[in-house]
Amino acid sequence: MSMLTAVPPPTEAPGTRAEITISHGRSVPVPLLFLGRAFRTLWSNGKARIGLCIVGLFILVAIIAPLIAPHSPTATTFTPYSSPNGTNLFGTTGNGQDVFSQMLYGARVSLLVGLSAGLLATFVAVTIGLIAGYRPGPVDEVLSFITNLALVIPAIPLMIILAAYLPNRSVWTIVFVVAFTSWATGARVMRSQASTLRSREFVTSAVFSGERLGRVVFREILPNMTSLVASSFFSAATAAVMAEASLEFLGLGNPNTVSWGTILYYAQQQNALLTGQWVLVFAPGLAIAMLAVSFTLINFGVDALSNPRLREK
Amino acid sequence: MSADRAATARPDGARRTGADVPALVLNGVTKTYRVRGRNRKLVTAVDDVSFTVAPGAAVGLVGASGSGKTTLARMIAGSQRPSYGTIDFGQLAVHRLHTRGLRRYHHRVQMVFQDPYGALNPLHTVEYTIARPCQNFLGMSARQAQARVHELLETVGLTPPAQFAAKLPHQLSGGQRQRVVIARALACDPDLIVADEPVSMLDVSLRAGVLRLLAKLRAERGLSLLYITHDLLSARVVTDEILVLNGGRIVEQGPTKRVLQHPKDDYTIRLLDAVANPYAIAAAAPSIDTTAASTP
Amino acid sequence: MALLSASGVNVVYQPSRGQRISAVRDVDLSLEQGEFVGLVGESGCGKSTLGFALTRMLRPPARLERGQIIFDGVDVSSLDGEELRRRRRNGFALVLQSGMNALNPVRTVGRHFGDILKAHAEPGEKHSAAAVRERGTELLGKVHLDPDVLSRFPHELSGGMRQRVSIALALSLEPQLIVFDEPTTALDVIVQGAVMQTIKELQREHKFTALLISHDLGVVLESTDRVLVMYAGRIVEDQPSRDLLTGPHHPYTEALLSCYGDPRADEVQLGEIPGSPPDLSLSEPGCPFTPRCPLAEEVCHTVDPPLTILGRGRAACHVRAPLVSVESGAAHVR
Numbered sequence: 001m002s003m004l005t006a007v008p009p010p011t012e013a014p015g016t017r018a019e020i021t022i023s024h025g026r027s028v029p030v031p032l033l034f035l036g037r038a039f040r041t042l043w044s045n046g047k048a049r050i051g052l053c054i055v056g057l058f059i060l061v062a063i064i065a066p067l068i069a070p071h072s073p074t075a076t077t078f079t080p081y082s083s084p085n086g087t088n089l090f091g092t093t094g095n096g097q098d099v100f101s102q103m104l105y106g107a108r109v110s111l112l113v114g115l116s117a118g119l120l121a122t123f124v125a126v127t128i129g130l131i132a133g134y135r136p137g138p139v140d141e142v143l144s145f146i147t148n149l150a151l152v153i154p155a156i157p158l159m160i161i162l163a164a165y166l167p168n169r170s171v172w173t174i175v176f177v178v179a180f181t182s183w184a185t186g187a188r189v190m191r192s193q194a195s196t197l198r199s200r201e202f203v204t205s206a207v208f209s210g211e212r213l214g215r216v217v218f219r220e221i222l223p224n225m226t227s228l229v230a231s232s233f234f235s236a237a238t239a240a241v242m243a244e245a246s247l248e249f250l251g252l253g254n255p256n257t258v259s260w261g262t263i264l265y266y267a268q269q270q271n272a273l274l275t276g277q278w279v280l281v282f283a284p285g286l287a288i289a290m291l292a293v294s295f296t297l298i299n300f301g302v303d304a305l306s307n308p309r310l311r312e313k
Numbered sequence: 314m315s316a317d318r319a320a321t322a323r324p325d326g327a328r329r330t331g332a333d334v335p336a337l338v339l340n341g342v343t344k345t346y347r348v349r350g351r352n353r354k355l356v357t358a359v360d361d362v363s364f365t366v367a368p369g370a371a372v373g374l375v376g377a378s379g380s381g382k383t384t385l386a387r388m389i390a391g392s393q394r395p396s397y398g399t400i401d402f403g404q405l406a407v408h409r410l411h412t413r414g415l416r417r418y419h420h421r422v423q424m425v426f427q428d429p430y431g432a433l434n435p436l437h438t439v440e441y442t443i444a445r446p447c448q449n450f451l452g453m454s455a456r457q458a459q460a461r462v463h464e465l466l467e468t469v470g471l472t473p474p475a476q477f478a479a480k481l482p483h484q485l486s487g488g489q490r491q492r493v494v495i496a497r498a499l500a501c502d503p504d505l506i507v508a509d510e511p512v513s514m515l516d517v518s519l520r521a522g523v524l525r526l527l528a529k530l531r532a533e534r535g536l537s538l539l540y541i542t543h544d545l546l547s548a549r550v551v552t553d554e555i556l557v558l559n560g561g562r563i564v565e566q567g568p569t570k571r572v573l574q575h576p577k578d579d580y581t582i583r584l585l586d587a588v589a590n591p592y593a594i595a596a597a598a599p600s601i602d603t604t605a606a607s608t609p
Numbered sequence: 610m611a612l613l614s615a616s617g618v619n620v621v622y623q624p625s626r627g628q629r630i631s632a633v634r635d636v637d638l639s640l641e642q643g644e645f646v647g648l649v650g651e652s653g654c655g656k657s658t659l660g661f662a663l664t665r666m667l668r669p670p671a672r673l674e675r676g677q678i679i680f681d682g683v684d685v686s687s688l689d690g691e692e693l694r695r696r697r698r699n700g701f702a703l704v705l706q707s708g709m710n711a712l713n714p715v716r717t718v719g720r721h722f723g724d725i726l727k728a729h730a731e732p733g734e735k736h737s738a739a740a741v742r743e744r745g746t747e748l749l750g751k752v753h754l755d756p757d758v759l760s761r762f763p764h765e766l767s768g769g770m771r772q773r774v775s776i777a778l779a780l781s782l783e784p785q786l787i788v789f790d791e792p793t794t795a796l797d798v799i800v801q802g803a804v805m806q807t808i809k810e811l812q813r814e815h816k817f818t819a820l821l822i823s824h825d826l827g828v829v830l831e832s833t834d835r836v837l838v839m840y841a842g843r844i845v846e847d848q849p850s851r852d853l854l855t856g857p858h859h860p861y862t863e864a865l866l867s868c869y870g871d872p873r874a875d876e877v878q879l880g881e882i883p884g885s886p887p888d889l890s891l892s893e894p895g896c897p898f899t900p901r902c903p904l905a906e907e908v909c910h911t912v913d914p915p916l917t918i919l920g921r922g923r924a925a926c927h928v929r930a931p932l933v934s935v936e937s938g939a940a941h942v943r
Contacts, residue, residue: 201431204392208419209442209497210449213412223436308435309483378797486885487652516651516824517868521881543798549872550879573872587798591830591854591869 038230041304048301054294058287062107069101073258081275090279093263094270102258103283109259110291113175113244118237120179122186125232126225129190130217134198144191150184159243163252170254174247178240186232193228197221226306231299238295245288260284334368334504335403337389337422337539342398342408344384344561358384360561361398366505371531371538373552373569375545375584381561386509386541390424391415402505420450423498427510429490433482439466440478443497450501465496469526488519495526505537506530512547524550545588549573557581611679612818613663613701613786614639618676620655620662630890632658632671634842637916640786643816645809647829647850649865650839653886659839660788660822664703665693681785697729702779704772706791711775712763718774719745719759725781748777751814752807769800773807780811786818793828805832827869830854835922838862841887841897848922858924861898896927904928 042048061068070089071078076096084091090099132143162177163169197203198221206220222229247253248261255262267273267280344359359381366372376382387393389400391407400407405418423446426432433442443465444458453461459478466474469492482490491511498506508527512520528551531538540552548555548569555572557565557580565578576582620633632655640646650656661667663678665685678686685696705711712721722745726736736744746756752773763771772792779787789808793801809832812819823829829836829850836853838846838861846859857863867880884901887893896902899909908927916923917930924930 201426201428202434204390205424205426205432205494205497206434206445207392207415208390208424209446210416210419210501211445220434224434306436308481377799488885517826518651518865518882521868521879522883524879525881545872546870546877546879549870549877574875583799585872587802588827588872591827591866 038226038305042298042301045301045304047297048299051294051297051300054290055298058107058111058291058294061104062111065104065108069104071098071101073097073101073105081270081277083277084279090283091277093266093280094272095266099263099280099283102263103260103287105258106260106263106284107287109171109257109261110241110244110288113171113178113259114237114241114291114295117175117178117182117240117244118233120175121183121236121240122229122233124179124183125186125190125236126222126229128183128187130194130222132187132191133194133196134217134221136195140191140195143187147184147187147191150181151188153181155181155243156246159247160250160252163247169252171257171259174244174253175240177247178243179236182236182239182243186236189228189232190225193225194221197224224306227302227304228306230302230305234295234299234302238292241288241291241295245284260287334535334537335421336368337366337505337537338399338401339364339389340399340401342385342388342395342400344381344388344393345396358561359388359395362558362561362563363398364556364563364566366537366539368504369531369535369537370554371528371540371552373548373555374539374541374558375543375548375555376558377543377584377587379560380558382541382543382558383509384561385558386424386507389507389539390422391418420501421503422505422507423501423503425491425494425498425506425508425511428514429487429494430482430514432494433490435482437481438478439471439480439482439485439493442493443500446497446500461500462496465499468499468530469493469496470522471496487515488522491515491519491523492526495523495530499530499534502534503536505539507539507541509541510543511540513542513544520547521550527551543584545573545584557584611639612642612644613678613680615663615676615678618659618662618678619674620658620667620671621674622658622671624670628890631892632842632889633662636676636842636844638837638844638847640818640820642785643818644835645812645819645821645833647833647836648820648822648839649824649826649829649836651824651886653889654839655842655889656822656824656839657790660703660790660820663820664701664786664788665696666703694729697782697784700782700784701786701788702782702784704775704779704787704789704792706794712771714763717760717762718749718766721774721778722748722759722781725778729782744781745777748780749774751780751811752777767800768796769804772796772804776804776808776811780815783815784817786820788820788822790822791824792821794824801828808832826865838865842889843897843925844916844923845898845925846922847916847924848920852921856920858919858922858929859898859926860902860904860929864901864903896925 039052042052074097078088078092078096078098080092080094080096082088082092088098088100090103092098093102128143128147132140132147159177159181162180163173166173166177203216203220206216211220244253244259245261245264248259249264249268251265253259253261255265261284263280263284267277272278272280340363342359342362343357345355345357347353348356362385364372374382374385384393388395389407391410395408398408402418402422405414407418410418440459440462443462444455447453447458447461448455462478463474466472466477471477471489471492477485477489482493485493495511506527511527512523515523524547527538527540530536538551540548542548552569555566555569556563557572557578559578559580565572565576565581572581573585576585616637618633618636619631622630622632624630636659648656648660658667658671661671662673665678665688667673673686676686677684680696680701683696685693688696712718716724719742723736723738723741726741726744730736742759745759749756749758754770754773754777758766758770758774763774766774776792792808793804796804805828808819808821821829821833826836830853833850835847835849837844838853838859840861846853846857846862848858853862854866857866861882864880864882868882870877870879882901887897887900895910895912896905896914899905902909906928912927914925914927914930916925919930
């Protein structure tokens with residue numbers, strides 16, 4: 001392997017030899033290493049770095065919420081409707097719960113819904129987009145029709161109907177509903193990208209090199225779509241964070257979970273603005289916006305993911 | 314020729330000897346398709362083309378754009394099917410092949426594309442690109458493939474191979490990329506290489522090098538070559554036999570030198586006149602020493 | 610007096626911070642009234658960039674770093690906005706490689722003529738639909754196209770026809786200088802010849818000055834009076850076409866010529882230039898052609914040769930055009 005280290009790939013600073021071995025070896029790359037490289041690529045973009053920091057902060061808060069939350073988020077032991085004070089940093093709800101603790105715990109739900117709905121929507125989008133893009137003809141036409149249909153159905157009303165009629169209301173219902181309504185945009189973009197890539201000469205060359213279908217799709221086409229996949233993921237995650245809050249706010253979630261959406265829901269129910277408790281609206285609103293913005297910021301850095309030339313800079 | 318072939322180590326043992334290398338035989342190949350649009354006109358892209366590429370031969374297929382040469386190349390590559398007619402390569406009826414059969418066919422017939430920028434996946438190293446056919450067709454292990462990649466890189470003149478093996482396409486110049494594409498085509502030790510305008514996107518200063526490489530490989534490995542181009546000069550340099558294609562039909566064919574020196578068809582003459590040739594002007598002027606700067 | 614004379618032209622690309630590509634380096638050139646000049650070089654030698662710089666068409670990240678461009682007695686390198694726009698009328702025009710990309714796909718050819726005439730109209734000058742039609746018909750006739758092309762959209766035309774439309778559009782403002790940037794490269798071989806023929810005819814008839822930028826020395830030698838050879842951002846040779854063909858000065862030109870041949874000849878031997886051009890983001894001492902040069906001497910590695918008068922032209926080479934006195938000002942001719 002000594003000869004490989006002599007010429008490190010341009011993407012990395014010297015010293016990342018594990019990565020070199022992987023890109024060199026013909027085994028499927030270890031996902032963790034792939035993620036690591038993707039992370040470094042994103043990190044090199046200024047805006048994406050800010051986004052990553054914010055998301056990182058939220059994730060940290062979500063994980064250590066039990067350690068840093070001063071009170072239980074569900075305990076109704078405080079004076080209701082109190083303004084921010086020493087004990088309750090953000091005041092309390094009409095039920096006498098500590099809003100600050102609720103905010104910390106709420107990060108869990110928002111992140112969980114955002115990331116998992118994003119993942120699910122992206123997975124559906126990639127699958128449908130790849131198949132449609134790689135198999136022109138009837139398969140593509142059917143899948144494109146379904147995609148277009150999903151695109152023109154207004155998402156929020158559909159979400160509301162789905163959420164209202166699905167039997168058990170849990171966070172996972174929301175994940176499913178959000179994923180179901182937001183895969184189509186991504187699928188359409190993936191389809192056109194896959195069909196462009198399919199006709200590229202390097203894909204034809206891969207077929208000439210004896211590559212089988214799976215390998216052509218997953219090693220030749222998909223890696224060239226990494227930035228699209230990532231951008232689709234972050235867009236879907238942004239939409240999911242917003243949609244989750246909207247559904248909770250409309251009372252279509254489970255009112256017993258603690259999330260930023262439910263804080264808003266109760267704030268509205270209990271006329272927080274009339275009682276002067278602006279923190280109840282402001283804090284979850286800001287948190288939701290921050291999370292959405294941070295995903296969008298990360299999106300600025302994804303272009304470099306499947307363009308080795310951009311990665312060099 | 315057979316001595317040359319023996320000299321080249323065949324990684325898969327004595328799979329083939331000179332005698333059982335098949336010829337590529339096209340018989341009455343025709344391709345028609347309907348144009349999209351209001352009138353849905355029937356267009357004949359390739360019209361009743363028949364020819365043979367004998368083992369070890371170098372055949373040029375020349376024509377301007379729209380002459381049907383690209384469609385013909387696609388049919389020979391197996392990515393399109395003729396509407397009528399047959400394409401046979403030994404036992405393989407190329408015009409009928411499906412996924413499996415095509416894979417067997419590609420083991421023996423490889424393609425070099427026009428655009429060295431597009432023919433390489435920007436995310437794969439040179440080594441990966443060349444190693445894949447070795448593993449897929451020759452059943453080599455990763456280690457064996459690596460050794461073969463280095464050997465192939467030397468063959469196409471990318472030395473030191475270790476240095477080039479680790480590079481990504483964008484770190485190479487156009488000429489170097491085209492050499493990588495050729496190395497990949499050679500990797501599975503094919504019998505026939507179909508080269509579709511392999512030098513038309515390269516700078517003139519690099520053309521001769523790539524053409525010389527193709528000629529050398531043909532001589533050393535007994536490869537047959539089907540060279541598709543609009544450029545008669547490069548066809549003259551690498552081919553023995555030439556077919557001139559116009560409007561999907563073969564309008565003239567014969568030994569390259571004879572056809573180019575004594576063209577009979579009007580279209581061939583027009584193609585000849587289209588070759589940007591400073592020496593045609595020089596012919597009127599006093600003689601000049603044109604060979605002074607040519608490298609050996 | 611020369612129609613256009615440029616001196617000390619330097620163009621840099623700065624695509625991102627810390628990156629700096631010197632695409633054109635200290636170029637001096639002049640174009641005489643009515644002259645047909647070729648500008649030849651391999652991909653990435655800066656020839657198109659120079660063409661853009663001369664017509665003031667550079668866009669970021671490229672910029673004219675230094676240099677003076679005198680066109681028709683006016684220093685155009687410092688003009689901007691309105692004045693520059695006015696200079697384009699009876700001034701200079703640019704014809705690009707791809708006629709398709711230069712034309713707006715949703716406008717008919719006739720609308721293109723209307724747009725260009727209106728955009729450059731003198732104050733008070735009116736262009737009625739009939740006048741535009743008449744002018745368009747006349748210009749299309751010059752490039753051998755039917756008047757009914759006026760009502761067609763770019764996608765309805767073949768590549769050759771689109772390029773002819775681009776040329777007709779360039780002619781519409783009666784420029785004194787037209788820069789053709791690879792006008793036939795994207796076209797089919799046979800169409801190429803016909804389009805070049807038209808360009809030559811027009812040049813002879815209208816007596817405009819033409820600069821033909823091409824990677825193909827063959828095409829350039831067939832049509833131009835004088836050829837400038839560019840290598841690594843510099844002009845390395847400048848000679849009348851016939852002289853260049855029969856007696857190239859610079860070893861690069863000589864090697865480039867050897868890459869061509871006659872397919873009809875009894876014996877065809879094609880030359881090549883091993884190696885590749887230098888990276889223009891680096892600034893290394895010496896003549897940039899040294900690593901590929903068969904004649905390189907010691908001095909070539911350290912001193913960049915200036916463009917020196919040699920015969921009826923100029924060349925930048927220590928071996929072929931040795932300097933008597935090291936006075937770089939001697940490099941200016943014309």
